[in-house]
Amino acid sequence: MLKIGPYNFSSRLLLGTGKYPDFDIQKKAVEVSGTEILTFSVRRMNIFEANQPNILEKLEASDYTLLPNTAGAKTAEEAVRTARLAKASGLCDMVKVEVIGCQKTLLPDPIETLKACEELLKEGFIVLPYTSDDVLLAKRLEELGCHAIMPGASPIGSGQGIVNPLNLHFIIEQAIVPVIVDAGIGSPSDAAEAMELGADGVLLNTAVSGSKDPIKMAEAMKLAIQSGRLSYQAGRIAKKQYATASSPAEGMSTG
Numbered sequence: 001m002l003k004i005g006p007y008n009f010s011s012r013l014l015l016g017t018g019k020y021p022d023f024d025i026q027k028k029a030v031e032v033s034g035t036e037i038l039t040f041s042v043r044r045m046n047i048f049e050a051n052q053p054n055i056l057e058k059l060e061a062s063d064y065t066l067l068p069n070t071a072g073a074k075t076a077e078e079a080v081r082t083a084r085l086a087k088a089s090g091l092c093d094m095v096k097v098e099v100i101g102c103q104k105t106l107l108p109d110p111i112e113t114l115k116a117c118e119e120l121l122k123e124g125f126i127v128l129p130y131t132s133d134d135v136l137l138a139k140r141l142e143e144l145g146c147h148a149i150m151p152g153a154s155p156i157g158s159g160q161g162i163v164n165p166l167n168l169h170f171i172i173e174q175a176i177v178p179v180i181v182d183a184g185i186g187s188p189s190d191a192a193e194a195m196e197l198g199a200d201g202v203l204l205n206t207a208v209s210g211s212k213d214p215i216k217m218a219e220a221m222k223l224a225i226q227s228g229r230l231s232y233q234a235g236r237i238a239k240k241q242y243a244t245a246s247s248p249a250e251g252m253s254t255g
Helices: 023-033 076-088 110-122 135-144 165-174 188-196 214-234
Strands: 002-004 007-009 013-016 037-041 065-069 094-097 126-131 180-182 201-204
Touching: 013 023, 013 214, 023 214, 065 076, 076 094, 076 110, 094 110, 110 126, 110 135, 126 135, 135 165, 188 201, 188 214, 201 214
Parallel strands: 013 037, 013 201, 037 065, 065 094, 094 126, 180 201
Antiparallel strands: 002 007
């Protein structure tokens, strides 16, 4: 069970809703993924005008917990304003804080992220900050009171997978709140690796929506995350330099 603030979820896959070829494929991909949390950019939706295109229009939004994000914000002030807009529309009191500091790499601004999280926590939001794999920053965000930490595996949409597993391991090892690996996942093996490291969940979008068959990829991601979690709980064998026979030598026939 994944617990974020007062919410409990059976699925550990958080799925984005953008960039699908069409609404029908989006709907089917979301359904087969088994996700219970859908994330979307508030700035890319006109949430107050019914005649405008709505990326959630084909989905039964009431069946999911919505996680609006502040994508597009460059300052804490912009992120807070966007979060307030989402809350005022009645979408959810949970928000993914995303404050981009570099338009080329789309890496988050750590200082502005901290500022935004501090203000939103004061206002009673359930706060999930998108951050880099900076171990100390993750700790500071947790100490601030954030309800989950969302470090990137690699740059957003890059599909590079986990480029720094050691830092992710350190973040997970020290965390008390859930750690949800966000950004850069490219394949089911990347998602499984994140879960095997001990992550509590994975958030992804492009890896599914940008694949050749988003519906099949959504199911593959679901299974990979389930498998990775089971593997982490089971505990892998230690790596050794030399071979170890899988069958005991004692009692073997010598004739």
